[in-house]
Amino acid sequence: MKVMWEIQSWRQNGPMLVQNNEINPDTGTTDKNKSVEYWGATVDGNTVTWRSGIGLSANKKFLYYVAGPGLTVPTLANVLKTIGAVDAMQLDINPYWVHFVSVQHLQDRLKADPLLPEMHDNPDRYFYNYSRDYFYVTTHNTEQ
Template identity: 35%
Template structure:
């Protein structure tokens, strides 16, 4: 999938450059069978099955998030597809970087972070601190 150029169009608030899509038009990409670090990123110990995270959208617009240990690129793609994703991409890889954290707060109270799993090594307030690493934030309108 490549960017056709021009403005993203009405209703698009942001665009994120990433790797080859794991799932595109409802199909798992054939490229997921190539475990190359040049394609999918360098893993600790050059292992194929590592902590990986990914996000996808279903046909109804809902979001699918997958995060877990011992996942190959192909397994991550298949899980996202099986969960109904028609478009999906890999996010972070390796245990130190994979995380999914939600926040709740009132209008005058501080944000309260909650990790998706207790197995994540990142601090729960990771995204509330300055960082040299990029991240994706999703907020309701």
């Protein structure tokens, strides 16, 4: 455990999918109760659903986001590791909650553009107070 002043950020979530370039062996558990407890399922108990995850490259210069329908936890973990994430976690599951938008600043307003056409439900939800947590990433202008 790092001492508090070394921690730059912290987020409560389920177990890591990938940590130190190793896939968490629990991602492949055949114990459905354990899998659901750690990484969730649909309302009817299906573990194959929309899922999203985020990962960080070894040099910490690349942040990877993965999302799609019909994903299992092992598939999500394998994809994140394959693309280069050495540390990765699941973000959300189920169609409404797996959501990613880019934001454009137009002349007098902000416009949210979903990453995928299926992410059409309430794309501007992040412009207002919301009952769920979310995060955003911005670019840093180094030329100032």
